[in-house]
Amino acid sequence: LIPLQPQNLYGMANLIKFLKEWMLVIGIVCGASLYIIFHYVSVLHPAGPFLLGLCRNIQPVLIFAMLFLTFCRIEPHELRPHRWQLWLLLIQGGSFVLVSLLIVLFPALPLRIGWESFMLCMICPTATACAVVTNKLGGSMSGVLTYTILINLLTAILVPLFVPLIQHTEGMNFFTAFSRILAKVFPLLILPALSAWLIRYLLPELHSKLSHYTNLSFYVWAVALLLAILMSTRAIFHHDGSVWDLLEIAVASLLSSVIQFGSGKLIGAYYDRKTAAACNNRITAGQALGQKNTVFGIWMGYTFLNPVTSLAGGFYSIWHNVYNTMQLREMSKRKHN
Numbered sequence: 110l111i112p113l114q115p116q117n118l119y120g121m122a123n124l125i126k127f128l129k130e131w132m133l134v135i136g137i138v139c140g141a142s143l144y145i146i147f148h149y150v151s152v153l154h155p156a157g158p159f160l161l162g163l164c165r166n167i168q169p170v171l172i173f174a175m176l177f178l179t180f181c182r183i184e185p186h187e188l189r190p191h192r193w194q195l196w197l198l199l200i201q202g203g204s205f206v207l208v209s210l211l212i213v214l215f216p217a218l219p220l221r222i223g224w225e226s227f228m229l230c231m232i233c234p235t236a237t238a239c240a241v242v243t244n245k246l247g248g249s250m251s252g253v254l255t256y257t258i259l260i261n262l263l264t265a266i267l268v269p270l271f272v273p274l275i276q277h278t279e280g281m282n283f284f285t286a287f288s289r290i291l292a293k294v295f296p297l298l299i300l301p302a303l304s305a306w307l308i309r310y311l312l313p314e315l316h317s318k319l320s321h322y323t324n325l326s327f328y329v330w331a332v333a334l335l336l337a338i339l340m341s342t343r344a345i346f347h348h349d350g351s352v353w354d355l356l357e358i359a360v361a362s363l364l365s366s367v368i369q370f371g372s373g374k375l376i377g378a379y380y381d382r383k384t385a386a387a388c389n390n391r392i393t394a395g396q397a398l399g400q401k402n403t404v405f406g407i408w409m410g411y412t413f414l415n416p417v418t419s420l421a422g423g424f425y426s427i428w429h430n431v432y433n434t435m436q437l438r439e440m441s442k443r444k445h446n
Contacts, residue, residue, distance in 0.1 A: 132331045133434040137427065140338030148346055161343075164336050168404065171333040172237050172297050178326040179240045179250060180305035181319045187251035193380045193390055194256045197398045200372055202263050205232035209271040223357040225275070225414055226421035230365035232267060233406035233422065234260045235397050237297060238330040242400060242433050245327065246440055248392035256397040261298060265290040272413040286413065293405060334430060337404055341423030344407060348420055355420070362424040366399060370432060373398030400429050 147153050147160070208228040212218055235257040240250040269286035309316045348355060377394030403426035410419030 131434065131438075132327070133334065133430045133437065136331050136334040137338050137430055140335040141342045143335075144339045144342040144346070164340060168333060168336050168340075169297055171329055171336070173301050175241060175326045175329045175333065176237050176297070176301035177305050178319060178329070179254070180302045181309070181316060183251050183254065185306055188255045188258070189251075190255060190259065191252060191380075191390075193376050193394050194252075194259060194397075196376045197256060197373060197394060198259060198263055200369070200398065201231055201260060202267055204228070205267055206271065209275060213274045220357055222354055222415065222417060223361040225418045226358045226361040226410075227365050229406055229410055229414060229418050229421050230362050230401065230425050231369070232264055233401045233403070233409070233425070234264050234294075236400045236402045236429075238333065239396050239400040241326050241330045242437075243393055243396040246389075246392045246396065246436055248389050248396060252390070252393045253397050258298065260397075261294045265294065268409065268413060276414050289412065290409075293408065337426055338430075341403070341407070341426050344420055344423045348417065354417055358418065358420050359424045362421045363428050366425055366428040366432070370395050370399030370429075400433065401425055403429075 147157070205228055208224055208231070212221065212224060212228075218224060235253065237257065239257065240253045243253045244250045265287055268290060269283040272286065273283075305316075308319070345355070374391050374395035376398075377390035377392065380390045380394075401422070403422040406422030406425065407419045410416065410422060
């Protein structure tokens with residue numbers, strides 16, 4: 110056996126540090142590269158249906174596991190609403206309603222695909238993985254999870270109310286759309302919380318052990334991110350529209366990302382100044398508003414709107430993960446200094 114020298118241990122520590130700091134970029138690059146390789150290597154194409162089904166089945170399992178571990182660390186009484194969350198709900202819900210009314214009043218609106226993409230990115234709920242990143246950045250996991258529940262409920266109400274006015278779909282009414290959204294939200298948001306809290310009270314020893322795996326949810330999320338980017342790249346490659354459509358959607362999703370991260374941080378910073386308690390609402394509100402459940406957004410696009418707008422979720426996934434990588438890198442530098 111070769112003994113571990115100090116320089117080897119130092120090199121391994123640097124490698125682990127590098128992986129933690131650049132985990133998001135690695136996930137983005139690997140996810141996109143894997144699909145590009147699959148797309149251009151024809152010998153792999155027969156396995157396409159199996160691999161697609163595998164990705165779609167693994168994603169919910171990863172999201173459930175990640176949320177379950179996160180809820181294990183949070184007491185139920187910590188999930189309480191805050192005033193800054195009301196402003197975030199107003200931004201998401203208000204922008205969605207305003208753009209919806211604009212499209213209804215002016216059906217021949219220029220850059221309509223861009224407007225629909227912007228609207229979709231604004232109402233898209235907070236990512237279920239948001240609490241993991243927020244915790245890494247020093248924000249409040251309970252604050253993000255509370256907002257995630259609130260915005261999912263608001264989305265389930267507003268989307269069925271306004272989408273039928275924009276995109277007429279046969280057999281689609283409020284209750285049909287509402288039930289479809291709840292069927293998507295409930296298994297991946299409510300069930301992990303209920304499972305974690307049952308274990309908390311019925312199996313306290315197991316709960317105590319699970320609560321110590323603080324970093325495991327981050328690595329689970331990294332794998333989920335890789336699959337999300339892979340599916341987003343697939344959606345872009347399968348797009349049948351023009352390059353201008355892609356550019357329109359990319360710009361609209363980037364604009365909505367900048368608006369939401371920026372406004373969330375401004376609102377959070379305002380409440381940080383108002384309270385004497387030590388908290389980081391700036392990070393928490395910025396992540397809650399800016400980091401999106403893009404898989405859910407893609408599903409809403411091709412289910413309720415023009416299918417091409419589902420690409421907005423794919424582009425948004427790239428923008429918010431690149432920004433999260435920058436934030437994690439900056440946080441690591443500050444800790445090191």
